[in-house]
Amino acid sequence: MKPKLKVTQLRSGIGQPEKQNKILKGLGLRGPNRHVVVDNTPSFRGMIKKILHLVSVEETSETNG
Numbered sequence: 001m002k003p004k005l006k007v008t009q010l011r012s013g014i015g016q017p018e019k020q021n022k023i024l025k026g027l028g029l030r031g032p033n034r035h036v037v038v039d040n041t042p043s044f045r046g047m048i049k050k051i052l053h054l055v056s057v058e059e060t061s062e063t064n065g
Helices: 018-027 042-050
Strands: 004-009 035-039 055-060
Touching: 004 042, 018 042
Parallel strands: none
Antiparallel strands: 004 035, 004 055
């Protein structure tokens, strides 16, 4: 099984540029203390890199279900 990334939103998107809010929405994050598990692919890593100041990331093997 490929490793996945667990992304937890730490800070709100309020007051952030619209582009960063769209990235949060695209990842499926809806507010602080929510988390999602995404594939460890270059596209997701690129999205996470742009909002790294709003989220924490850890490698995991769990699935979304």
